Amino acid sequence: MSYKSFFLLTIISGLLSYSCKPKTFDEPQISLDKYQIEEGFNIEVVASEPFIEAPVAMDFDNQGRMWVVEMKGYMRNLSGAGDDEPNGTISILEDLDNDGITDHAKVFIDSLVLPRAIAHVYGGLLYAEPPNLWFVNIDNDKPLNKVLVDSLYSEGGNVEHQPNGLMMHIDNWIYNAKSYFRYQRKEGNWIKEPTTFRGQWGISKDNFGRLYYNTNSVQLLGDYMLPNTLIKNKFYKPKTGLNNVLTPDQRVYPLHPTSVNRGYVKGVLDKDSLLINVTSACGPLIYRGNQFPKAFKENAFVCVPEANIVKRNILTFEADKVSGSQAKANVEFLAATEEGFRPVNLNNGPDGNLYIVDMHRGVIQDRAFMTPYMRDALAKKKLDTLIGKGRILKVARNNNSEYKPIDLSGLEIKELVSLLENQNGWLRDRAQQVLIHENDESAISLLKVLLFTSDNEIAQIHALHTLNGLDALKFKDLEKVLTNGSSVKTQCHGLVLSGQFASEDTFASFKNILERLSKENHPEIDLYMLSSLDKWFQVDAKSLFPLIYEVSSRYKEKPLYQEALVSSLGNVETEYLNYIREKELDDYLLNELLNEVIVNRENKKQNSIYTRKKGGTDSRTSGYRIYRNLCATCHGVEGEGVESLAPPLVQSEYISGSSERLALVLLHGLSGPVHVDGKVYDFNITMPGLVNNPDFTDKDVLDVMKYLKSAFAGEWEEMDVEKLKSLRELKPENGSVFTEKELKEIIK
CATH class of the missing domain: 1.10.760.10 (Cytochrome c-like domain)
Incomplete structure (x- = not known):
């Protein structure tokens, strides 16, 4: 053998030997000694710098990988200079050695100016870079076929007050915080339609489908009813069921004095300089995972970055109301003495745990609203130098079993349908959307079996909306749902979906269904019955008036029920008001609401979400x-x-x-x-x-x-x-x- 051949063989052998060695990665070691979490839980840093910087939102793909929005240009200094630089990114975080910690990151899209939201939908990625909303397909972790969904997703406005969220809902619509619109793609075309304006930063949902959000000074707001069920009448703006303060107590319990924008104002800080009430609440999350104890099911978690805490509230559900209260008196679920801890968003994970997006920025108050008091405090603490960092934290129970990601893209249709019964809301949500995107007809029969045989009401609701998303839901399916003893909540969703089938051919059968349901005298069914008749009134309103008045009269003193009816009446308010007068029926509240709508209609004064005209000429x-x-x-x-x-x-x-x-x-x-x-x-x-x-x-x-x-x-x-x-x-x-x-x- 020649020397040259021997030399080449040695090199090849060495390379082969090297390639067989196990991969090793340098994973940052970050101390959490300054963090206190509720007993029975632990927190873990699953991603950090140098792999991410200034994360503000995240989502998981079908393989369970984290995708993170990095708003790197936000407040890199006290003056806010440079916030218009295209240095924002959307990155894919990977755990190549399968130990649960990010060890690699790759940029999916770069050169963005203050990006703020993402969502994995329709087999691609939807993302917001004001003023635009974009959608791209994903090909080998690269963006492909970029489509402009909405050039006016964010019509100007300060960075703290622009639409965000991009949450795919159980009704197959995408909702946002700080926005008047919802989005959906049907047959390749994007649809944008009005919805209720909600909150400021972050949006969430419960298992039934109600929406939750907040403003910086109210930790939790929410709707008492399913979205768009109270705004069907364009000439009436609901006052009761939407944008309700669910947590009347805005107290916070930080572990240390923190820099607060208006700490000089009396009543903002206590005698120990601790923040008293929230001033920058954001990123609310209804926990819908399956790894926390039963008492934590559908608890509301809220980020409070100015106080370095995450709050926990227990929600109480009634037929026509939701309320929240502090889970544990005078103590927070998670609190830190590290002022760089800036939780800004929360996510349910594919593993059933809770994930915290920690921007880990010294300055989180935008320059447009920063007081001199705050500027001086930040400068004194040198918090303006805290840049270039970012964390994703995972909250899990102690001794939680290791999670192996499920690759939903590799599952068979029957496996995806079975996931609709899973206790983990993230898996249910994503399985529903994958089924709709795959559009495989073999799913229809399986979904109907689940709808009519499962004793899991949440699974029934998912099956109902998956069928609707596949355009496979039939009126006879709803007839069965509304008459065969399905759960109350499933029947409520069935009523919401019924209007698309309103016709002379189906009217008699549906009226019989209403008569049977009304005899059950169930407050929740009655509420959705009253709110879901707009299309049916167009077929034959007068024959429904006696039945509807009988139902609404049970709740004469409850404004939400009367508003639900007004939402349904559409353009037959005058006829219904005349019906009440002819019968000499006494219903002062309803009379008042109907008169208001009639005047609004005469004056062509619509709910502003339907006009969206410019403020003045x-x-x-x-x-x-x-x-x-x-x-x-x-x-x-x-x-x-x-x-x-x-x-x-x-x-x-x-x-x-x-x-x-x-x-x-x-x-x-x-x-x-x-x-x-x-x-x-x-x-x-x-x-x-x-x-x-x-x-x-x-x-x-x-x-x-x-x-x-x-x-x-x-x-x-x-x-x-x-x-x-x-x-x-x-x-x-x-x-x-x-x-x-x-x-x-x-x-x-």
């Missing part, structure tokens, strides 16, 4: 643009206000009154409570002023004043720059923001 002015980007995120595009976040500007004395007072509020801010049109608003929120914000000039302030006056008051009292400059120097007593009382003393 002057859409080209600087003032309008500033309003849309800065103010509308809290006060609404049309000045209607946002539930639990900010009062309306329409008919507000702050707009129609003194221009000097309005200027003082815009410049220096305002803390509650405040009175608007005879109603008190006290959201425990302080509106920040623009006086210290270098991005807004005197001209900008005057422009937005002019827009506010012209759009919401109809007149404009001129003010010059010199007057505005003098008002800049008129400081509040506390050196920060005005109170309503103080403004009244200044402006008589």
Whole structure:
């Protein structure tokens, strides 16, 4: 053998020997000594820097891998400079040695500006990069066939107040927080339609299908009913069943004093400088896994990043109400003394455990709302230097068995159908969507067997909506669901889905079903019966009036039931009101609601979610643009206000009154409570002023004043720059923001 041949053989042998060695990886070791979690649980860092930076949202793919949205450009310094740089990414995290810890990461999409949400749907990835919503197919972990779903997904607005969430729901619609719209793809076409505006950052659901969200000062808000069941009447805006405060107690129990944006305001911190109530609640999650004890089933977890905690609330469900309360008095589920711990989102996992998206950023308050007090506190602690980090934490029970990911893409149809009975909500949800995407006809018979034979009501509901998603649900299927003793909750969903089958041919049978259901006198079935008749009223309204009045009369003193009926009545409100009058029936609340709708219809005044017109006609002015980007995120595009976040500007004395007072509020801010049109608003929120914000000039302030006056008051009292400059120097007593009382003393 020649020397050259021997040399080559030696090299090849060495390479073969090396390739047979087990792979070893450098996995960061991160201490969690500063974290305290509820007894019986443990936390583990399953992903961290250098594999991710500034994560704000995540999702799991069908193989159980984590995909993470990295908002790297957000507040890298106290001035917020550089937030328009295209440095955001969506990355795939991998665990190649199967020890449960991320050891590799690869970028799926890069060069994004402040990306904020993702969802694995329809065999691809939906992602939000304001102002756009995109969908891409996935080919060998690479994006393919990029499609613009919505160019107005986020119509301007501050980064803290833009749509996010992208949660595929059991009804096969994709819902968002901070948005008026929901999305769905049918036969390759994207559909966008109105829905109720919900929350600020993060959205979740329970097993039945109600939606949950929050604002920065209210840890948990939610709907009492399934989505879009109360907004069918375009001329009525529900007041009872949507955007309800589920946790009246907003107390938090941090382990240490933290930097809070308005810590100088009386009542924000206690005598030990500990935060009293939430000021940046986000990322709510209803736990739907199968690894926690029974008492934790459908508990509501909430992120509170400014206090370095994750809260736990126990939910109580009634037919027409949901309420929440602190799980353990005076203590949080998870709390840390590490101020870099910034939980911003929560996820149910394929393994049935809970996952925490920890942005791990020193500065989480956007520059547009940052007070000088906060800026000084952050600088003193050098928190502005805490960048380049990020964590994903897993919460599991002690001694939890090791999880082996299920590859849903490799399962047979019968295996996917069987997963609809699984106790883990993540697996049920994803199995439903894979079945719909696969569109295999062999699933239909299996789904119907599950629907009619399973004693698992949640599995029945999934089967019902999977059939509907496959366009395989028939009226005879609903007849069977509504008459064969299916569970109450399954029947409620059956009623919601029934309208698509409304016709003269099916009317008599459906009316018989309603008559039988009404005799059961079940509050939950009655509620969904009243809310689900809009299409049936179009077939033969008058024959249903006696039955419907009998049902609604059981709940004369309950506004939600009357609103459900008004939602259904559509354009037959006048006929129904005449029916009540002819029978000399006394129903004051319903009469009042019907009269309101009739007047709204005559005046062509629709629920604003159906109009979405520009706030006023002057859409080209600087003032309008500033309003849309800065103010509308809290006060609404049309000045209607946002539930639990900010009062309306329409008919507000702050707009129609003194221009000097309005200027003082815009410049220096305002803390509650405040009175608007005879109603008190006290959201425990302080509106920040623009006086210290270098991005807004005197001209900008005057422009937005002019827009506010012209759009919401109809007149404009001129003010010059010199007057505005003098008002800049008129400081509040506390050196920060005005109170309503103080403004009244200044402006008589």
